[in-house]
Amino acid sequence: MTFEYAPAPESRAIVSIKPKYGHFINGSFVAGKKHFPTINPATEEILSHIALGGVSDVDKAVAAAQKAYTKTWSKLSGKERGKYLYRIARILQERAREFAVLETLDNGKPIRETRDIDIPLVAAHFFYHAGWADKLDYAGLGHSPQPYGVAGQIIPWNFPLLMLAWKVAPALATGNTVVLKPAETTSLTALLFAEVCQQAELPDGVVNIVTGDGSTGAAIVNHPGIHKIAFTGSTDVGKKIARAIASTDKKATLELGGKGANIVFDDAPVDEAVEGIVNGIFFNQGHVCCAGSRLILQESIADEVIEKLKVRMSKIRVGDPLDKNTDLGAINSKEQLVKIKELSAIGDAEGAQRWSPKCNLSDKGFWFAPTIFTGVTQAHRIAQEEIFGPVLSVLTFRTPQEAIDKANNTPFGLSAGIWSEKGSRIFWASQHLKAGVIWANTFNKFDPASPFGGYKESGWGREGGKHGLAAYLKTGKETGAK
């Protein structure tokens, strides 16, 4: 007697994808010159063709953003800017299903996630920042903080529309205008967002979207008309950006890689900790910069937790991302799949024990079964390097101090998790962990009011909350005020 869940696919009829897209500059779509295909990573079906933006496209977009900044956007009161943000937020909610399906098609993440997490958070970010637009004088950032002008924003493929929201909403609320480049493999929801800007009658040029690859991103970073760079992506690219802007007066926030430690103490609520471990590393196929990719278990409960984790992992439903019951979708690209496979092979070679539940993976598309490596030590590369996939490295510790030492022994410092029923231990551990975001008895929870960002090689600055506003505003002497 088995309870098989029959296929429950979300209909894709709600989205209409054009065969080819241009850039969104000065309020309208303009044709691109060269194009490249964008595929559904679950099936390798070509969804559309995306324009490859070059220096001249970026020039036009920056010019449009500059003009919009001088002529319209900087002239509007905060209250008026807020109205546009509220309008965008409401339209996003109304079109939530459409965005969810499109994001799932283009990215490969499960519809349950886009429907219940990504898109609701996107709307929440616009609502939250809409509220700030007319209150910046009272944000504790000094008298009359001023926008920088044109923000160049480069976003990754793991949360395409959510990262757009994290960037665009605070930029507009603070009075900046935007030139944004979505990731090469996931441009479609950004282009649909361009339609939302039109629908909301946002003044032309306030948001400009130029699609393309790394060279397009470099053109934005190096453009003299850009006053602030906001980047989310790999630490390697982040370092290149930091070098490129080193001799300029461009401001930057960089949200880079991570190797988050999820620490489980022996007094943890074990069943919920197992859920948190699964959510920490298998949420979004592990394509999460703040993923809990290192599980650091107290040795006395390690066997019990690993046993329960394996049972729980065998319930993870891997498959068609559009199926409403899918928990783990497709790996976003062939390139990323190769990287995950390579690092996992290194884990085998270094002597860690690999385990995955039985999964029927499709031949078409890019897939990787949820995987754990036990017997991992600090000296393993899979304990040090970001895999950015559904692969968990399991380490153990004996004393609380050892847990902290191991957790901090990494060039990264983005996230960490603490599992304990003892309040004093949670406070002690969180004071000693060097990570920008620390969750206690939960993991991968996001809220627009909560600042997000990293220590060390995980980046510069914070996004979200009041701290995130500060990254888009000149304050004190910077404003030129006497």
Next chain:
Amino acid sequence: MSFYGLVDGSEKSLVQFLDQLSGVDQVGAESRAAMLATRSIKTTSKKWAIETAISMVDLTTLEGADTPGKVRALCSKAVRPDPTDPTVPSVGAICVYNDMVEIARTHLDSIGGKHVPVAAVSTAFPSGRASMEVKIQDTQDAISAGAAEIDMVIDRGAFLAGKYGLVFDEIVKIRDVCGEKAHLKVIFETGELVTYDNVRKASYLAMLAGADFIKTSTGKVAPAATPPVVLVMLEAVRDFYTLTQRRIGVKPAGGIRTTKDAIKQLVLVNETAGPEWLTPQLFRIGASALLNDLLMQRMKMSDGYYASPNYVTID
């Protein structure tokens, strides 16, 4: 005395055992239950779930106004939930007050329902506020009248006062009365125990004392069988099986009124305790209104439209 080789029945051994159980994080348990509630069960799996749920219903009437006539009517419904369709399975059991057991048993036997057991609520249900002698007599009465299942209540007052030994002893004594003749279901009244930590402790206490089933509620107190409560109980039976190789059943009761609610419960079972528990021997749903909604959804699946409630019998 030894219970599964885990405790000796003394207050001290019980406290020791319960204290080493991991706590339940409320937010985490509730979000896991909420996530599982989003499972989309369609077409063939929905049909399977509806039929399985029908076979798991403990069709219940526990009213002061119960009469022999009402109980007999319920028995007919239990044996043939849809008189127009013999392929619909009988329900898991009839659940009645003590004095109605004999009437139910006799009537079931006379209408071809020998396979449907009678469950009696016992031990001064629903409050459990009576002397042990009364509780034992209550149980003996039900068994001699033909009850094959005893749904006893625990002494929540004793539990909340930390007198685990007292609660345990009562269950052991009722277990002895049941002997081989009756299955024992132990009701916690989770709405009175309130915390998930308490639900987990009560689950182990009852399982160690010899319960065949652990049951959420009497149906007289709200909230009753909420998904996170059932989740915690299913985790307990799963882990108890790992410890003892014995599978204990779970019975949510109270507040499960729609097919959607029932399917959510089956999903919880499937993804927590596992598919081995998806049988009326190990999972029951205490309900009265639920059965008709299951029947109407079943008709809708074969006919393609929702019938008027007049097309299913009220009892």
